[in-house]
Amino acid sequence: MKKIFWIFLLLYGGHAAAQVQRDSVRVYYKTGKSELISDFRENGIALERFVGRLRAVLSDARYQRFRFRVRSFASLEGPLELNERLYEARTASFLDYLYNKAGIRLPGEVNVEQAGCYNWEELERRVASSTMPYRAEVLELLREAPEWSYDERGYRVEYRKRELMRLAGGQPFRYMQEHFFPEMRYSSILLTSEYAEPEATFPPDTVYVENRDTLYVERRDTLFLEQPLKPSHLYLAVKTNLLYDALAVPNIGVDLNLGKRWSLAANWMYAWWKTDRRHRYWRMYGGDIEGRYWLGRKAKEKPLQGHHIGLYAQLVTYDFEWGGRGYLGDKWSYGGGISYGYSHPIARRLNLDFTLGIGYLGGEYKEYLPIDDCYVWQVTKQRHWFGPTKVEISLVWLIGRDNTNRKGGKR
Numbered sequence: 001m002k003k004i005f006w007i008f009l010l011l012y013g014g015h016a017a018a019q020v021q022r023d024s025v026r027v028y029y030k031t032g033k034s035e036l037i038s039d040f041r042e043n044g045i046a047l048e049r050f051v052g053r054l055r056a057v058l059s060d061a062r063y064q065r066f067r068f069r070v071r072s073f074a075s076l077e078g079p080l081e082l083n084e085r086l087y088e089a090r091t092a093s094f095l096d097y098l099y100n101k102a103g104i105r106l107p108g109e110v111n112v113e114q115a116g117c118y119n120w121e122e123l124e125r126r127v128a129s130s131t132m133p134y135r136a137e138v139l140e141l142l143r144e145a146p147e148w149s150y151d152e153r154g155y156r157v158e159y160r161k162r163e164l165m166r167l168a169g170g171q172p173f174r175y176m177q178e179h180f181f182p183e184m185r186y187s188s189i190l191l192t193s194e195y196a197e198p199e200a201t202f203p204p205d206t207v208y209v210e211n212r213d214t215l216y217v218e219r220r221d222t223l224f225l226e227q228p229l230k231p232s233h234l235y236l237a238v239k240t241n242l243l244y245d246a247l248a249v250p251n252i253g254v255d256l257n258l259g260k261r262w263s264l265a266a267n268w269m270y271a272w273w274k275t276d277r278r279h280r281y282w283r284m285y286g287g288d289i290e291g292r293y294w295l296g297r298k299a300k301e302k303p304l305q306g307h308h309i310g311l312y313a314q315l316v317t318y319d320f321e322w323g324g325r326g327y328l329g330d331k332w333s334y335g336g337g338i339s340y341g342y343s344h345p346i347a348r349r350l351n352l353d354f355t356l357g358i359g360y361l362g363g364e365y366k367e368y369l370p371i372d373d374c375y376v377w378q379v380t381k382q383r384h385w386f387g388p389t390k391v392e393i394s395l396v397w398l399i400g401r402d403n404t405n406r407k408g409g410k411r
Contacts, residue, residue, distance in 0.1 A: 019195040021063065025050035026188040027094060032078065034089035034402055035301055036097050036187075051102045054191065058107065062196055066108030069190040070095065074117045075181035076161055076173075087117040089402050094187035100259050101300070108193075118161075119184055120147070126180045134172040138164065234400040235303040239353060242393045244269055249284055253394065255292070257303040265290040265310070280323060286316030286332070288390065290339060304398065305351065305405070310339040312357055312390060318365075326368045326375060333363030335389050345405035349398045357390025 027036060027043040038044030057063050072090040074083040091112060098104045124142045127135060141163050149159035165173045235257035244251045253267035268287035274280065290312035298306030313336040318329045337359015343351045362385070367378045398404060 021057065021193045021195045022190065023050065023053055023057070024188060024190045026186050028182070029090055029185045029187075031075070031182075031185065032082075032086065034086055034093050036090075036093045037301060047097065047102070050189075051098075051104060054104060057191070057193060058104075063193045064196065065194045066106070067192045068106050068108070068110045069192075070110065070112045070187070071115075071189075072187040073119045073122075073184050075177075075184045076118060076123075076164070077177065077181065080117075080158055083117045085401065088114075090185075090187050093402060094189070098189075120160075122184060123176070123180060126183070127176070130179070132172060132175045132179070134168050137167055138172050138176075141167065235403045236399040237304050237351070237396045237403075238399060239267075239394040239396040241267070241269075242395055243391060248273060248282070255304060255396070261294045261299055261303075263292045263294065263304060263308075265292055265312075281319055281321040281326060283319040284316065286314065286318075288312050288314040292339075302403070304396075304403070305343050305345060308339075308341050308343065308355075310341075310357075312336060312339055312359070314361070314389065321368070321370060321375075324370075325378075326370065327365055328368060329363060329365040329383075331364050333361060333365070333383065335359055335361035335385075337389055339390060341392070343396060348404050351396040351398065351405070353392060353394040353396050355390065355392035355394070356388060358387065359389045361385040361389045 025046050027047060028041045029035070030037070030040060036043065038047070058066075070091055072087045072094065074087040074090070076083075078086075095112075098106065120142060124139065127138050127142065132138070141160060145160040145163055147158070147160045149157050151157055164176075167173065237255040239253045239255065241251050241253070249269050249271040251267060251269035253265060255263050255265040257263050266287065266289045268285075270285040271282060272285075273282040290310045292308045292310040294303065294305075295307040295309065299308075313334075315332050315334055316329070317332055318327070320327050337357045339355055339357035341353055341355030343353040345351050361383065363383055364380060365383055366380050368375045369378060370376075
């Protein structure tokens with residue numbers, strides 16, 4: 001027995017062995033949703049623990065050759081086309097959390113697997129270990145029925161899923177929907193890294209056996225299963241200020257997410273209306289550019305929603321006259337200030353954005369009187385205005401695959 005002990009000690013303690021360290025985490029999603037919600041099913045706690053361990057591993061020089069495997073899945077509800085977009089969007093949301101919210105840069109090989117939106121293997125394991133109704137029939141379909149078939153027109157049909165839904169009037173499918181499917185709407189990541197212990201030193205004449213095997217050490221918060229996507233991080237808003245629209249000033253604006261709660265907004269307006277017979281002139285064009293920082297829980301869940309503060313700069317020209325004295329700013333007036341606003345969802349891809357800006361507006365303008373068919377100049381003045389210089393009630397259209405509001409039914 002003592003001899004075996006010394007052989008073991010020599011094998012595993014006498015030489016620097018390359019160990020493989022593995023760690024994983026899984027996060028869950030609501031039905032038909034791709035947003036990663038921290039307070040849903042303790043996602044935030046699991047992610048915080050995993051990110052803490054990940055930072056420790058990445059900062060330890062003894063860990064080398066990192067490999068990451070990312071996978072996501074959707075459950076069987078809903079049509080295939082929507083589920084395929086959904087499971088890809090979940091991977092994008094998961095990676096966006098690691099990259100932008102946790103500030104992690106994954107070194108080494110990052111393998112985003114795309115092997116389909118359904119995890120049939122896990123579903124089979126869950127059915128096999130359960131006492132669900134029609135268990136044998138469900139297992140037979142999962143193991144024997146082809147996933148796809150083709151109808152008489154040559155279109156692809158989800159054969160296996162269809163037969164599961166038809167079996168026994170849908171009773172087994174409803175059971176799985178209640179007990180299994182919530183566990184199959186998730187994203188997961190598996191970290192594999194090599195860990196090298198410092199080489200041991202041996203006294204002269206020491207005989208030892210070199211170990212060429214690999215010792216595996218595993219740590220897991222969750223059961224790991226796997227899958228996919230090319231992340232897409234486009235969050236763009238196109239908007240129009242309804243106040244300007246009401247005053248017959250056509251306008252358009254955009255707001256582009258820059259990451260880490262920052263966005264860049266720009267607006268442009270242009271109007272050129274006149275009725276010479278009634279001495280009315282309505283001309284205005286110009287715009288502003290604004291850097292915004294988004295605040296609060298809603299902005300953490302998804303960009304371009306909730307409270308925001310910003311700094312903006314403006315350029316504008318104008319000519320107003322309404323049957324009396326006119327005001328002409330034919331040279332650029334300039335200004336800037338600070339803003340506060342709130343973007344409130346009103347539909348799946350529509351928001352209302354309320355914004356007020358306080359600052360300075362300056363520039364030269366002329367006063368004139370319309371006399372007969374002429375506009376007679378009266379005086380030139382300098383404008384120095386401190387106060388509200390920006391007011392918006394904007395209708396906002398959200399663009400981007402994940403750029404939707406959590407509203408309505410299931411996908």
